[in-house]
Amino acid sequence: MRPSVYIKDLREHVGKEVSLKGWLYHKRSSGKIKFLIMRDGTGYLQCVVFKGNVAPEIFELADKITQESSFEVKGAVREDKRAIGGYELDVTDLKLISLSQEYPITPKEHGIEFLIDHRHLWVRSKKQVAILKIRHRVVKAIRDFFDSHGFTLFDAPIITPNACEGTSTLFEMDYFDLGKAYLTQSGQLYAESGALALGKVYTFGPTFRAEKSKTRRHLTEFWMVEPEMAFYDLNDNMDLAEEFLEYIVQTVLEDRKEELKELERDTSKLEKVMRPFPRITYDEAVEILKKNGVDFKWGDDFGGADETIISEQFDRPVMVHRYPAEVKAFYMKRDPENPNLALAVDVLAPEGYGEIIGGSQREDDYDTLISRIKEHNLPQEFFEWYLDLRRYGSVPHSGFGLGLERTVSWICGLEHLREAIPFPRMIYRNTP
Incomplete structure (x- = not known):
């Protein structure tokens, strides 16, 4: 993959293909499309993985990647005012860096003592x-x-x-x-x-x-x-x-x-x-x-x-x-x-x-x-x-x-x- 950029700088790369590194904040699916929300410390980005645009193993990886796993993603940047951060990435390639195992802070309510412990x-x-x-x-x-x-x-x-x-x-x-x-x-x-x-x-x-x-x-x-x-x-x-x-x-x-x-x-x-x-x-x-x-x-x-x-x-x-x-x-x-x-x-x-x-x-x-x-x-x-x-x-x-x-x-x-x-x-x- 090409040298990575930061989410905060995507406005400078609209219409271009870039590579980013970060962590999976959360994800959702809609049939043949996987939406991976990446965070990299500078912002949040919705990475769109369409089954018809990537190799089968990449689509399968997008399905298996877990919350807070670290990964690298490649794709074309496009502006979308409805998306988190105002931009989306049409994914062409995905590389797992480290798979997160049962991340303890899930998208639900947690007690303050639990959160302080973690x-x-x-x-x-x-x-x-x-x-x-x-x-x-x-x-x-x-x-x-x-x-x-x-x-x-x-x-x-x-x-x-x-x-x-x-x-x-x-x-x-x-x-x-x-x-x-x-x-x-x-x-x-x-x-x-x-x-x-x-x-x-x-x-x-x-x-x-x-x-x-x-x-x-x-x-x-x-x-x-x-x-x-x-x-x-x-x-x-x-x-x-x-x-x-x-x-x-x-x-x-x-x-x-x-x-x-x-x-x-x-x-x-x-x-x-x-x-x-x-x-x-x-x-x-x-x-x-x-x-x-x-x-x-x-x-x-x-x-x-x-x-x-x-x-x-x-x-x-x-x-x-x-x-x-x-x-x-x-x-x-x-x-x-x-x-x-x-x-x-x-x-x-x-x-x-x-x-x-x-x-x-x-x-x-x-x-x-x-x-x-x-x-x-x-x-x-x-x-x-x-x-x-x-x-x-x-x-x-x-x-x-x-x-x-x-x-x-x-x-x-x-x-x-x-x-x-x-x-x-x-x-x-x-x-x-």
């Missing part, structure tokens, strides 16, 4: 392929945005000697003769050093939380992007977060129309994700909860149900800022107009998807930061390098973190984060 195969399904392609586009949009806004990628370590926000939700390990070490829960502290060297940086990689939560919003391993900017205050930080989130959503809407359609996503809701976003204080958010019958105590952090109620009042992401300092991390700067408040911001996604961005202006004063470390009972010796950033040329600076899986889950309209990452890690699962 995640390595489940990722082949049309819905999962659509999600992973949207995830890929979100990742590219993230990198494109920061690269085009003067940021430098700054890789933070995954193994760290100290916690970013306390050790209660960290995965701990013995690190040779140096004692305890941890899997990172954030690259932020290291990104701050990068911002004081390069001005504007971002870290992007896996992070880990040993949080014993079984909700649909939590994974123990997830990806996070964290920009950090020198000379940015809280308002600058919110402006950037707003522009960033708008860019991601609008880019996916433009470039992943077919995938969103496959997921049956109501894109009218995503189309409203345009600046400006509403900005409310923590106090105003508490009032929203009280007006909706929630018995909420001022000073507490918002739970998932609280975030849903707050976000339901708006048709786009809402930015909640100036939280009680007691519920926020030690490194967050206090509001000079009210020291009980932290210059923090959370961005809540619409439709009940919760917090997708959390950020703050950082404490840039050396003495104040030492006091905060002591208040939080953190070992100062592990933060000496971090304190150096305040000893040598400290400046106002800010940053935020965006959870990739939460963002993908929201954009795709998923019920659970586990579908937004190729192999989810949860408190009750670390396989396959």
Whole structure:
């Protein structure tokens, strides 16, 4: 057979004979015609095997080929608006590469535990392929945005000697003769050093939380992007977060129309994700909860149900800022107009998807930061390098973190984060 082409490129080969390689997604028969639906990772193609156009052994092979068998096919490309993908292949030759034996995920309903157990195969399904392609586009949009806004990628370590926000939700390990070490829960502290060297940086990689939560919003391993900017205050930080989130959503809407359609996503809701976003204080958010019958105590952090109620009042992401300092991390700067408040911001996604961005202006004063470390009972010796950033040329600076899986889950309209990452890690699962 001649060199193969990809399904996504068939528009360039209409009327020509080509060869393609892929897997059998499913098939059907109609007398002397076999319809083989091929997938190759770039799209889906209906391959029409007519008994009168091929050798008897080829027609027999088309009858015997099973779901997810790999094969190579040759034929003429023709345009057909009714066909999947808009093109069909009139098959002239067929070659089996590997016969699939009793593929476990058949075209019927399967329980979620069964599908997660077979995640390595489940990722082949049309819905999962659509999600992973949207995830890929979100990742590219993230990198494109920061690269085009003067940021430098700054890789933070995954193994760290100290916690970013306390050790209660960290995965701990013995690190040779140096004692305890941890899997990172954030690259932020290291990104701050990068911002004081390069001005504007971002870290992007896996992070880990040993949080014993079984909700649909939590994974123990997830990806996070964290920009950090020198000379940015809280308002600058919110402006950037707003522009960033708008860019991601609008880019996916433009470039992943077919995938969103496959997921049956109501894109009218995503189309409203345009600046400006509403900005409310923590106090105003508490009032929203009280007006909706929630018995909420001022000073507490918002739970998932609280975030849903707050976000339901708006048709786009809402930015909640100036939280009680007691519920926020030690490194967050206090509001000079009210020291009980932290210059923090959370961005809540619409439709009940919760917090997708959390950020703050950082404490840039050396003495104040030492006091905060002591208040939080953190070992100062592990933060000496971090304190150096305040000893040598400290400046106002800010940053935020965006959870990739939460963002993908929201954009795709998923019920659970586990579908937004190729192999989810949860408190009750670390396989396959």
